[in-house]
Amino acid sequence: MPSGARATAAQLFEFMRDEDWQREDTHSESGSYTAEDWLTIYAAHAHNHAAQIRRLREALTGSGENAAATA
Numbered sequence: 001m002p003s004g005a006r007a008t009a010a011q012l013f014e015f016m017r018d019e020d021w022q023r024e025d026t027h028s029e030s031g032s033y034t035a036e037d038w039l040t041i042y043a044a045h046a047h048n049h050a051a052q053i054r055r056l057r058e059a060l061t062g063s064g065e066n067a068a069a070t071a
Contacts, residue, residue, distance in 0.1 A: 009042070 020035060027033040057063075 013049075 016035065022034055022036070024034050025033055
């Protein structure tokens with residue numbers, strides 16, 4: 001599913017002008033927000049999820065650096 005969300009966002013980016021990136025609105029939880037703010041958070045968010053999946057996989061399979069150190 002994440003690839004679908006990224007594809008949809010990429011389609012929106014194709015139509016955005018430079019001034020659209022600076023337009024500001026108010027997010028109900030985060031306050032003042034621009035499209036550039038959103039993209040910065042969104043990019044990190046995907047990497048954070050990938051790291052969570054790697055840590056979970058390593059914990060479930062016993063692989064990774066920690067497993068090698070204890071073997």
